[in-house]
Amino acid sequence: MIRTRFAPSPTGYLHIGGVRTALFSWAFARKNGGTFVLRIEDTDLERSTPESVKAILDGMHWVGLDYDEGPFYQTQRFDRYKEVILQLLESGHAYHCYASKEELEAMRAEQEANGEKPRYDRRWRPEDGKTLPAPPEGVEPVVRFKTPLAGVVAWDDAVKGRIEFANEELDDLIIARPDGSPTYNFCVVVDDWDMAISHVIRGDDHVNNTPRQINILKAIGAPLPVYGHLPMILNEDGQKMSKRxxxxxxxxxxxxxxxxxxxxxxxxxxxWGHGDDEFFSIEQFVDWFELKDVSPSASRFNNEKFLWLNAQHIKAADNLRLAQLVAPRLAEAGIDPADGPCLAEVIALVKERVQDLNALALECDYFYARRAPSAADLEKHLSEESRARMGRFAGRLAELSDWNAEAIHALFKPFCADEGVKMGQLGMPLRVLVCGTPQTPSVDAVLALIGRDEVLKRMRG
Structure with a gap:
């Protein structure tokens, strides 16, 4: 049974790397008929906030990554963690450590001075033939995991291939703080075990956590999930993307x-890639997705390509749906789409020209309210002669029996012939006068949508 999870820490916003991790975990579960679990890893009580939790849930909802179980919160599972810690203490896989903060700092300073890797020296670790000092009075101990002293921790990573760590390079990590609260690496292990997670798909910044977690899983007799560590996303400067x-x-x-x-x-x-395919639906992605196709190399976020792709999705999107997204943007500009042409029809005409919804709203606004032309456009396109010509063309428009793009277009050629001008000498002043900008789609279609009364009002006003 395939079970994956997305387990963000609520210490900030849900960011790009987190969504990519959630996406790959979600797609793997969907592709294999499995279950996708959302878990909020909120054991960092000082940095976790309700606002960050809300940002995670809102972000998952907005992108449409639906979870089958959860959200589960680690802070609601402390009794379970304490139960497993007690089991590890009783089985000899964990022990109490009374080393003070000052002792640990002195230990680290001495090791660094000797050119050694700083690490806990296991002074409170019980071993055969070793006599431990009496616990100091008034000191609440931490609980440390008894990491094997020899051997290798190895796994076949679904993305990176074979990875090995020597146990002698690993510390006896703290699994419970002096107040009894469990630590991140321990909670993750218990959660993955209890939730029967079959595949842990996460960023490769977690690779160093994996051998520690595997050792704990083995100590509690839990099955090991398949691990797949995703490559980092770099910014456009080639640096690791950070929340800040x-x-x-x-x-x-x-x-x-x-x-x-x-x-x-x-x-x-x-x-990840599927041949040369760049533009595809989420359904196609699920159908194509395989963990073996994920590259182990970091990827760079390219904003220009991102906006190009957004433009392709706008072109493919349903116009009524786009209208629902654009209407609030127009309202913020004081425009009510109900006071003009059908917004979905306007969007169908202009959406090929934009890369985002904010630009789409700007492309729609002059259909409902004439923009004030720039001084440069007025000077370039609306001389006294062209203004007089616009008046004469308005008369032709007023005489039309049918008001549609075809009927309007049929006026252009004979009018230009009568005036002895080229189409540009009619179209550009017409756009500036009616729309307030020389940059519009086909002017006959624009005029048809704006409507006869409004067009004539703008031309004569």
Missing amino acids: RDAVSVVDYADKGILPEALLNYLARLG
């Missing part, structure tokens, strides 16, 4: 005019 420097909240992409399917499409291509 690069990443905005995923839901902020909605404010930037990005479609969620475009974001998922782009993230899917960061570290």
Whole structure:
């Protein structure tokens, strides 16, 4: 039974790397008829916040990655963690350590001075023939895991291939703090065991945690999941993306005019590919996705390519859905789409010209309210002569029995012939006068949508 999980820490926004991890875990479960679990790893009580939890849940909802179970919260499972810690203490796989912070700092300083790797020297680790000092009074101990002193921890990573760590390179990590609260690496192990996670798909910044977690899984007699560590996402400068420097909240992409399917499409291509396919649906991605096709190399986020892909999804999107997304943007500009042509029809005409929904709203606004032309456009396109010509063309438009793009277009050629001008000398002033900009789609289609009364009002006003 395939069971995957996405387990973010609520210490900030849900960012690009987190969504890519969630996407690959979700797609693997969906592809294999499995279960996708959402787990909130909130054991860092000082940094975890309700706002960050909300940002994670809102982000998952916006991108459309539905989870089958959860969200589960680690802070609600402390009794279970304490139960397993007690089992490890009783079985001899864990022990109490009374070393103070000052002792540990002195230990580290001495090791560094001797050119040694700083690590806990296992002074409180019980061993055959070793006499431990009496526990100091008034000191609450931590609980440390008794890492094997020899041997190798190895696994066949589903993305990176064979990975091995020597146990002698690993510390006796703390699994419970002096107040009894469990630590990250321990909670993850118990959760993955209890939730029967079959595949742990996560960023490769967790590779160093994996041997520690495998040793704990073996100590508690739990089956090992398959691990697959995804490559990092680099920013455009080739540096690792960080929450502070690069990443905005995923839901902020909605404010930037990005479609969620475009974001998922782009993230899917960061570290994974299906031939030369760039533009595809989430359904196609699930159908094609295999962990073996994930590259172990880091990928670079390219904003230009990202916006291009968003443009492709806007072109393919249903116009009524786009209208629902654009209407609030127009409302923020004081425009009510109900006071003009059908917004979905306007979008069908202009959406080929934009890369995001904010630009799409700008392309729609002059259908509902004439823009004020720039001084440069007025000077270039609306001389006294062209204004007079616009007046004469308005008369022709007023005489039309049918108001549609075809009927309007049929006026252009004979009018230009009568005036002795080229189409540009009619079309550009007409656009500036009616729309406030010389950059519009086919002017006959634009005029048809704006409507006869409004067009004549703008031309004569």
